[in-house]
Amino acid sequence: xxxxxxxxxxxxxxxxxxxxxxxxxxxxxxxxxxxxxxxxxxxxxxxxxxxxxxxxxxxxxxxxxxxxxxxxxxxxxxxxxxxxxxxxxxxxxxxxxxxxxxxxxxxxxxxxxxxxxxxxxxxxxxxxxxxxxxxxxxxxxxxxxxxxxxxxxxxxxxxxxxxxxxxxxxxxxxxxxxxxxxxxxxxxxxxxxxxxxxxxxxxxxxxxxxx
Amino acid sequence: xxxxxxxxxxxxxxxxxxxxxxxxxxxxxxxxxxxxxxxxxxxxxxxxxxxxxxxxxxxxxxxxxxxxxxxxxxxxxxxxxxxxxxxxxxxxxxxxxxxxxxxxxxxxxxxxxxxxxxxxxxxxxxxxxxxxxxxxxxxxxxxxxxxxxxxxxxxxxxxxxxxxxxxxxxxxxxxxxxxxxxxxxxxxxxxxxxxxxxxxxxxxxxxxxxx
Amino acid sequence: xxxxxxxxxxxxxxxxxxxxxxxxxxxxxxxxxxxxxxxxxxxxxxxxxxxxxxxxxxxxxxxxxxxxxxxxxxxxxxxxxxxxxxxxxxxxxxxxxxxxxxxxxxxxxxxxxxxxxxxxxxxxxxxxxxxxxxxxxxxxxxxxxxxxxxxxxxxxxxxxxxxxxxxxxxxxxxxxxxxxxxxxxxxxxxxxxxxxxxxxxxxxxxxxxxx
Numbered sequence: 001x002x003x004x005x006x007x008x009x010x011x012x013x014x015x016x017x018x019x020x021x022x023x024x025x026x027x028x029x030x031x032x033x034x035x036x037x038x039x040x041x042x043x044x045x046x047x048x049x050x051x052x053x054x055x056x057x058x059x060x061x062x063x064x065x066x067x068x069x070x071x072x073x074x075x076x077x078x079x080x081x082x083x084x085x086x087x088x089x090x091x092x093x094x095x096x097x098x099x100x101x102x103x104x105x106x107x108x109x110x111x112x113x114x115x116x117x118x119x120x121x122x123x124x125x126x127x128x129x130x131x132x133x134x135x136x137x138x139x140x141x142x143x144x145x146x147x148x149x150x151x152x153x154x155x156x157x158x159x160x161x162x163x164x165x166x167x168x169x170x171x172x173x174x175x176x177x178x179x180x181x182x183x184x185x186x187x188x189x190x191x192x193x194x195x196x197x198x199x200x201x202x203x204x205x206x207x208x209x210x211x
Numbered sequence: 212x213x214x215x216x217x218x219x220x221x222x223x224x225x226x227x228x229x230x231x232x233x234x235x236x237x238x239x240x241x242x243x244x245x246x247x248x249x250x251x252x253x254x255x256x257x258x259x260x261x262x263x264x265x266x267x268x269x270x271x272x273x274x275x276x277x278x279x280x281x282x283x284x285x286x287x288x289x290x291x292x293x294x295x296x297x298x299x300x301x302x303x304x305x306x307x308x309x310x311x312x313x314x315x316x317x318x319x320x321x322x323x324x325x326x327x328x329x330x331x332x333x334x335x336x337x338x339x340x341x342x343x344x345x346x347x348x349x350x351x352x353x354x355x356x357x358x359x360x361x362x363x364x365x366x367x368x369x370x371x372x373x374x375x376x377x378x379x380x381x382x383x384x385x386x387x388x389x390x391x392x393x394x395x396x397x398x399x400x401x402x403x404x405x406x407x408x409x410x411x412x413x414x415x416x417x418x419x420x421x422x
Numbered sequence: 423x424x425x426x427x428x429x430x431x432x433x434x435x436x437x438x439x440x441x442x443x444x445x446x447x448x449x450x451x452x453x454x455x456x457x458x459x460x461x462x463x464x465x466x467x468x469x470x471x472x473x474x475x476x477x478x479x480x481x482x483x484x485x486x487x488x489x490x491x492x493x494x495x496x497x498x499x500x501x502x503x504x505x506x507x508x509x510x511x512x513x514x515x516x517x518x519x520x521x522x523x524x525x526x527x528x529x530x531x532x533x534x535x536x537x538x539x540x541x542x543x544x545x546x547x548x549x550x551x552x553x554x555x556x557x558x559x560x561x562x563x564x565x566x567x568x569x570x571x572x573x574x575x576x577x578x579x580x581x582x583x584x585x586x587x588x589x590x591x592x593x594x595x596x597x598x599x600x601x602x603x604x605x606x607x608x609x610x611x612x613x614x615x616x617x618x619x620x621x622x623x624x625x626x627x628x629x630x631x632x633x
Contacts, residue, residue: 005551039629041585045562045578056483061267063276065485066546073551124277129216129284140256151575154360156256163252207250272478274487335488340427340495351467364573367467374463 005073013184014116017191018055018068019078021112024105025142026051026079030086031102036150040087046146047083051075053142054113058134062124103202106143106155110162111194113139114169115187122177132170139166139194161201169194216284224395225327228402229266229279230289232323235316236353237262237290241297242313247361251298257357258294262286264353265324269345273335314413317354317366321373322405324350325380326398333388343381350377350405372412380405427495435606436538439613440477440490441500443534446527447564448473448501452508453524458572462509468571469505473497475564476535480556484546525624528565528577532584533616535561536591537609544599554592561588561616583623591616 007015029050033043052069059067069075117138121131140156140163147154156162169190176186200206218226240261244254263280270278280286328349332342351367351374358365367373380401387397411417429437451472455465474491481489491497539560543553562578562585569576578584591612598608622628 005549041583042578045585060271060482061276061278061281063274063485065483066548067483070483070543070548070552070556073549076551076555121281126277126281127216127284129287130281133287134281148359148570149576156253161252163256271482272487272489272492274485332492337488337492338427338495340498341492344498345492359570365571367464372463374467 005077007072007074013187014119017112017187018116019075021109021116022051022055022069022075023078023082024112025054025109026082027086028102028105028109028143029146030083031098031105032146032150034086035098040083043087044080044083046149047086048076048079049149050142050146051079051082053145054138054140055116055142057141058117058120058138061137062120062126062134064120064124103198107165107195107198108191109142110139110166110198111169111191113142114166114194115173115190118170118173118190128174132167132174135170135173136163136166139169161197161206165194165197165201168197216288218283218285224398225330228323228398229327230286232320232327233262233266233280233286234289234293235323236265236320237293238297239313239316239320239354240357241294242309242316243357243361245297246309251294254298255291255294257360258290258297259287260360261353261357262290262293264356265349265351266327266353268352269328269331269349272348273331273337273345275331275335314409318376318406318409319402320353321350321377321409322380322402324353325377325405326384326401329381329384329401339385343378343385346381346384347374347377350380372408372417376405376408376412379408427499429494429496435609436541439534439609440538441497443531443538444473444477444491444497445500445504446534447476447531448504449508450524450527450531450565451568452505453520453527454568454572456508457520462505465509466502466505468568469501469508470498471571472564472568473501473504475567476560476562477538477564479563480539480542480560483559484542484548484556486542486546525620529587529617529620530613531564532561532588532620533591533613535564536588536616537595537612540592540595540612550596554589554596557592557595558585558588561591583619583628587616587619587623590619 026047029047030043032050033046038046052067052075055069056067059065114135117135118131120138121134122128126134144154144156172193173186173190176189181189237258240258241254243261244257247253249257263278263286266280267278270276325346328346329342331349332345333339337345355365355367383404384397384401387400392400448469451469452465454472455468458464460468474489474497477491478489481487536557539557540553542560543556544550548556566576566578594615595608595612598611603611
């Protein structure tokens with residue numbers, strides 16, 4: 001039973017990215033729970049839904065069931081480890097660090113999940129336009145539930161360049177693919193684009209025009 | 212790639228209704244976003260989830276995947292056009308008009324989605340009673356998410372005759388079908404019933420008894 | 423059409439438990455609606471989503487569609503009956519009784535749904551660890567939506583021993599199964615454990631450590 005917890009090597013690049021995305025989003029959920037002074041299980045719940053929320057909605061909508069985290073126990077294990085690490089982190093760490101940490105982990109998760117969403121959409125024979133939308137859903141939904149659960153106005157509905165970052169990443173993915181680039185380079189370009197847009201718009205306080 | 216954006220003619224009556232329902236709900240979502248002074252992408256997100264939310268839940272629950280809007284890019288295109296139109300509409304338009312517009316588009320969407328939900332349920336071999344419930348879920352869920360996202364008490368939980376309108380429409384659908392009416396007439400009767408109930412109860416301020 | 427409303431006998435133990443869980447959760451939803459002074463249909467909606475929410479998410483995620491309550495009209499019927507009973511209950515009943523009632527029905531539902539979630543996970547060939555998580559999702563999700571809809575901080579994110587109760591129940595289930603106990607005994611042990619943990623921690627005001 002223990003042996004089956006870890007999938008056999010070699011792991012695919014897509015699987016590794018999925019794992020990274022799940023863990024960084026889980027960490028962002030755990031940090032958010034810590035900010036709200038929840039207990040360890042409230043923390044686990046928030047980390048769990050943030051980590052697997054986007055991918056679960058993606059798999060359910062395209063009909064890839066049982067959904068991804070159910071096929072490999074390693075996702076739940078990694079989320080649990082992430083929660084314990086955040087829970088044990090020193091109280092001495094400054095509030096500002098937590099806030100910055102949440103934004104960075106959130107940006108990485110958004111980038112990685114955008115890639116996986118677009119890729120899975122194409123694998124299921126969906127139109128590139130729809131695959132880009134699926135990348136956006138995969139990237140944004142986990143954080144959306146996280147914010148609804150802790151009763152905050154979702155980050156994606158505030159005047160942040162968030163969904164846009166994911167959609168631009170999705171467009172980059174499709175363009176690089178049409179141009180014939182190798183798979184791993186497409187992924188790196190997409191993730192970098194998403195993270196760069198998030199970081200730059202936050203740093204320089206850029207917003208889309210209000211209506 | 213561009214050619215495949217528009218499905219081939221002739222379009223089925225059910226598909227046309229689905230498109231109408233998606234667009235009018237998307238407009239109601241876009242108007243709601245405008246009322247909250249969101250940016251263009253917050254507007255798109257709210258329009259999108261309102262437009263496809265009910266049908267997505269319907270398809271996911273009966274196992275019709277990939278869900279409807281993923282098979283035809285035209286849904287996402289139409290929602291985008293609707294958002295742009297609402298975004299560009301003159302600021303001069305009175306607040307009261309927006310509010311009335313939201314109610315009317317919402318009523319049309321509720322009627323059309325009730326029809327499609329009941330029809331799809333019967334197509335999947337579900338009991339008529341369950342198909343009526345499925346019509347209600349399809350009709351109500353998009354607006355429910357719209358209201359949760361903008362942090363308002365969902366319209367369907369307020370003392371409005373909303374779910375009831377959809378359920379009565381579903382009953383009309385089943386009765387007309389049992390009576391042997393032709394498919395298009397059943398649809399027209401159902402949609403008219405739902406819209407009439409919504410408009411009349413709002414106009415004359417009618418409510419179900421409180422407990 | 424009427425005959426098909428009730429499934430043929432004999433009913434399986436799992437089906438009976440599913441029915442019990444759905445009804446008790448529906449009652450907890452109806453009581454919550456009553457506390458918020460909703461009308462009869464708002465009450466029905468809240469009872470419905472609380473009753474079928476957890477099982478619907480479970481079935482959708484493992485790909486068991488159409489979801490459970492769509493295959494048997496008896497679920498919707500029983501929920502309707504439960505709502506009418508709660509709606510007609512005397513106003514004279516003390517508020518404290520409603521509150522206690524909500525907690526007890528909620529605990530029974532949590533126990534029964536934990537069993538069904540774990541069982542269905544194993545039936546679908548999932549890892550025991552994932553099946554325990556699925557039991558938790560099935561048990562907790564209905565109450566989660568109930569609380570989101572009525573705009574309260576979800577009970578499972580408060581400092582209550584809630585998710586923990588379900589997870590411990592799931593562990594008991596797996597351990598008793600490994601030990602070779604008969605199916606019905608496993609179910610009874612699991613449900614009793616969950617209810618006992620909920621009741622004792624509420625009675626003696628026990629909590630998990632805050633971070």
